[in-house]
Amino acid sequence: MKYGKVKNYINGKFTDALTSASLDVVSPIDGNLLSQVPLSGADDLDLAVKAAKAAFKEWSQTPIKVRVQVFFKYKYLLEQNLEELARLVQEENGKTYTEAVAEIEKAIELTEFACSLPQLITGELLEVSKGIECRIEYVPLGVVASIVPFNFPSMVPNWTIPNALTLGNCMVIKPSEKVPLSVGRIAELLKEAGLPDGVFNVVHGDSTIVEAICDHPDIEAVSFVGSTKVAKIVYRRATYNYKRCLALGGAKNHLLVLPDAIPGMTAQNVTASMSGCAGQRCMAASAMVAVGKVDHIIDQIVVEANKVIPGDNLGAVISKESKDRIEKYITDAETQGAKILVDGRNIKVTGKENGFYIGPTVIDYVTPEMNIAKEEVFGPVISIMRTNTLDEALAIENANPYGNAASVFTQNGGAARHVINNASAGMIGINVGVPVPREPFSFGGWNESKFGVGDITGKSSIEFWTKLKKSTTKWNPDAGVNWMS
Structure with missing residues (x-):
């Protein structure tokens, strides 16, 4: 001890x-x-x-x-x-x-x-x-x-x-x-x-x-x-x-990604929001809603996620129970038809074999009725859902019972203001993956x-x-x- x-x-x-x-x-x-x-x-x-x-x-x-x-x-x-x-x-x-x-x-x-x-x-x-x-x-x-x-x-x-x-x-x-x-x-x-x-x-x-x-x-x-x-x-x-x-x-924070988002910046921010503090924060990106044709950005997110290495620039989750619970969410999503683009299950870190590690995990083609889309995973996992329009994406965001944060990645000021006005969350980000207000602005x-x-x-x-x-x-x-x- x-x-x-x-x-x-x-x-x-x-x-x-x-x-x-x-x-x-x-x-x-x-x-x-x-x-x-x-x-x-x-x-x-x-x-x-x-x-x-x-x-x-x-x-x-x-x-x-x-x-x-x-x-x-x-x-x-x-x-x-x-x-x-x-x-x-x-x-x-x-x-x-x-x-x-x-x-x-x-x-x-x-x-x-x-x-x-x-x-x-x-x-x-x-x-x-x-x-x-x-x-x-x-x-x-x-x-x-x-x-x-x-x-x-x-x-x-x-x-x-x-x-x-x-x-x-x-x-x-x-x-x-x-x-x-x-x-x-x-x-x-x-x-x-x-x-x-x-x-x-x-x-x-x-x-x-x-x-x-x-x-x-x-x-x-x-x-x-x-x-x-x-x-x-x-x-x-x-x-x-x-x-x-x-x-x-x-929380179940949604990041809305539009086709005009800057690919590199968006991929870096989405990945950092998803994996920072091993995803164990109430402001972490948990769900991404891809609006329209954003496959080029998803491809870049995969590249960025593979740069996140457990035991190096990705920390452990708090306990074995947490690790098992997170891995079950991933397995259940795969069983229900989602596609695992980056798989963080069954990770062992050399020299820290008894630690509790989950690698960065990117899951595509998640649907809103899946458990992983509705529940707080609290791990370095992001679920990607796809819609055709911004209003469809906002409907998914607003249907979730939580309301901590929501972000939109776009270069369109009108679209950004539309999200600010209509997202049912207390903290909104524009091209920001973790929209935590700085003091003296309040958190809630x-x-x-x-x-x-x-x-x-x-x-x-x-x-x-x-x-x-x-x-x-x-x-x-x-x-x-x-x-x-």
């Missing part, structure tokens, strides 16, 4: 869970044992919530201009420790080192946005009547919780940590039990940056902790990122207990890709992590008595 046993982080200290139950943490790269993660229980969560609740009064009353200084320092520490943090992400998640570096760089950008929050929540003040002023202020909610997935061990936690804490909340975070190491290192850096004890707490575990978070009476809001199936459960349970909840689910999809109001990052997140306090003030006795008195 390369690392020591994972511990919870409560009130500024790493502590053993109250339970002895644990799971092995295995590196997808080579199958080696990295650590063990505790399966904490509701009592462990209660300790973390009590620590957060005790810290809330002082932290929330600290001026935001003072709170934000912690995150200026935290941003600096992320930059100084970038290589170490990226290596840790790579080990526990299986992505390439280059992808892991990009993940930490995005965490830095998210923190940089949080450092701008004092300028964005100045509130409003207006003299509404002679001698009478009305004021609006943003105030923190209290103790909040963040439940994060395996596919971005550092970036997704930083979707919520800097904003929620800078805005004055105290947090309990539940990392994925598959990748528990990065959040522990984040906790250390936050403490080094000067974050007071109790403001940030980590409780490890499985669905037991997720359920306990949804039920805990002292948690005011819950954010969740994961599958749509679990997002629905979390949203229902949290809101049933009168909490705010923002639950981000899965539509339909069954998101449950709750607002987005999880950017300016939109302010509304989720705060509530408005309205005050009306009269100091001038000459104002007299009127209906506002």
Whole structure:
């Protein structure tokens, strides 16, 4: 075991869970044992919530201009420790080192946005009547919780940590039990940056902790990122207990390719979107809709896909179960009549034979009723469906229940605007394979890709992590008595 046993982080200290139950943490790269993660229980969560609740009064009353200084320092520490943090992400998640570096760089950008929050929540003040002023202020909610997935061990936690804490909340975070190491290192850096004890707490575990978070009476809001199936459960349970909840689910992102698309650029972007992070991201290209005569572009995609080499510029998928599930999708599509142009099944990487690898896979002549066309595969696989018109392609995109992202590859501005106006997705790309908005623009999809109001990052997140306090003030006795008195 390369690392020591994972511990919870409560009130500024790493502590053993109250339970002895644990799971092995295995590196997808080579199958080696990295650590063990505790399966904490509701009592462990209660300790973390009590620590957060005790810290809330002082932290929330600290001026935001003072709170934000912690995150200026935290941003600096992320930059100084970038290589170490990226290596840790790579080990526990299986992505390439280059992808892991990009993940930490995005965490830095998210923190940089949080450092701008004092300028964005100045509130409003207006003299509404002679001698009478009305004021609006943003105030923190209290103790909040963040439940994060395996596919971005550092970036997704930083979707919520800097904003929620800078805005004055105290947090309990539940990392994925598959990748528990990065959040522990984040906790250390936050403490080094000067974050007071109790403001940030980590409780490890499985669905037991997720359920306990949804039920805990002292948690005011819950954010969740994961599958749509679990997002629905979390949203229902949290809101049933009168909490705010923002639950981000899965996706089935469609790339619409028109005949006038630039072949080289399109092929490179489609391939990168499909295979980046081994396809384990909710913004990955999962389905391509070929509109009209685009065989020359499909041929180029095959060429580009064959340049993606498992164990080199393509990372591992998270587990053997994931590998088996993805390969079954490919086999089922082939059995149903689809044509495999590039086959990523049965891959073994020399020297990493116990790792979990799927090669890039391109499947043509997929039809909308096939499972691979409808369900989230979460691997380096793209399914190509064919239509004659752009409206037929949009009908396929809009028929899928998800709504994270959609992209169109074209040089026609009118066609691009038609997709922007008519695609049922929260994030749209024009000649962009992964249309993730950069800060301060927010991240969030539509339909069954998101449950709750607002987005999880950017300016939109302010509304989720705060509530408005309205005050009306009269100091001038000459104002007299009127209906506002």
